[in-house]
Amino acid sequence: MTDLTAGSAAFSPLDLGALAYFILAWVAYGLSVGRLRGRMISLSQIMNVHRSNWARQIIGRENRVVDTQINASLQNGTAFFASTSLIALGSVLTLSRSGDDVLNLFATLPFGTMANRTTWELKVAGLAVVFVYAFFKFAWAYRLFNYAAILLGAVPPKGSGVSDIEMMRAVRRLAAMNVSAGRHFARGQRAFFFALAYLGWFISPYVLIASTSAVVVIMWRRQFASEIRKALLEAGEGPHEGPLLAPAEEART
Numbered sequence: 001m002t003d004l005t006a007g008s009a010a011f012s013p014l015d016l017g018a019l020a021y022f023i024l025a026w027v028a029y030g031l032s033v034g035r036l037r038g039r040m041i042s043l044s045q046i047m048n049v050h051r052s053n054w055a056r057q058i059i060g061r062e063n064r065v066v067d068t069q070i071n072a073s074l075q076n077g078t079a080f081f082a083s084t085s086l087i088a089l090g091s092v093l094t095l096s097r098s099g100d101d102v103l104n105l106f107a108t109l110p111f112g113t114m115a116n117r118t119t120w121e122l123k124v125a126g127l128a129v130v131f132v133y134a135f136f137k138f139a140w141a142y143r144l145f146n147y148a149a150i151l152l153g154a155v156p157p158k159g160s161g162v163s164d165i166e167m168m169r170a171v172r173r174l175a176a177m178n179v180s181a182g183r184h185f186a187r188g189q190r191a192f193f194f195a196l197a198y199l200g201w202f203i204s205p206y207v208l209i210a211s212t213s214a215v216v217v218i219m220w221r222r223q224f225a226s227e228i229r230k231a232l233l234e235a236g237e238g239p240h241e242g243p244l245l246a247p248a249e250e251a252r253t
Contacts, residue, residue, distance in 0.1 A: 011119060018205035019126075022212045026194050029216055030187070033223055042223040044186055046232050048179045055175035058155050059167055067152055071178075075145040078185055082138035085188070088195070089131040095124045123201055130195045137188030144181035151177050193219060 011019075033042045058067055151174040156162040193215050200211030223229070 011122075012205070014205045015119075015201075018201065018208040018212075021209055022194070022198065022201070025212050025216050026190070029219060030190065032220075033186075034183070040224065043226060043229045043232070044182075044223065046229065048182065051178045051182060052175040055155075055171045055178065058152065058174070059158060059171060062157050064152065068149065071145060071149050071152060074181070074185075075142060075149070078138055078142040078145060078181075081185075081188060081192075082135055082142055085131050085135040085138055085192075089128060089135065092124060092128045092131060095127075096121055120202075126201075127195060127198055130191055130198060134188045134191035134195070137184045137191065141181045141185040141188060144177055144184065148174060148177040148181055190219070 033044055036042060036045075054067075054070075058064060061067070151170070155170045155174055156167055158167075194212070197208070197211040197215040200207035200209075
């Protein structure tokens with residue numbers, strides 16, 4: 001069994017600093033995507049508004065086959081990533097059995113550093129934790145999309161005799177569930193991206209810092225400087241658009 005105390009002592013200050021940078025970058029990016037406002041609103045936040053608009057449009061449709069198909073496609077995509085995270089987790093666990101061969105290989109790479117068996121197993125365990133986190137996020141998102149399908153069927157159509165207030169409450173419940181499912185799905189995908197950055201640590205802490213920075217820049221550009229975000233903002237808000245979520249819920253998206 002790996003001695004965790006000896007393993008942590010084996011990490012150099014540069015290793016620990018690179019790991020801290022990796023964690024802080026992950027947390028800071030997640031907070032920026034969900035909490036920036038005004039002109040710095042993220043693509044995810046823009047799409048959350050459209051999720052709410054989609055829920056609003058359901059009221060006027062008697063035939064909701066298209067809506068159920070959209071929800072099913074979102075759920076199927078989540079199931080695919082959940083299965084992929086389990087496959088990745090199994091692959092990571094096999095790395096611990098081939099530690100000696102891989103350590104010799106990494107030592108020959110540019111910027112590669114020699115590591116002992118203990119630090120190797122701890123790094124592998126850290127990567128496994130990332131994929132476990134991703135699986136739980138995808139699994140929970142899958143469950144929330146399942147709940148969203150139930151809430152979609154519970155939205156009363158116009159002419160059913162239900163008051164407008166009750167219909168809007170049903171729409172808000174559906175929108176909140178769909179936004180929450182999308183948020184957890186995005187966090188699972190984010191874990192996949194940072195898992196790629198984490199692989200740099202197996203070579204050296206310098207590579208971990210560089211790979212983490214590269215992943216953050218790429219994801220930041222997609223959320224805040226992508227062409228699709230620009231297109232959505234230039235399209236403007238139509239008369240039926242606007243957030244349906246309460247301020248407390250919207251702040252957590």
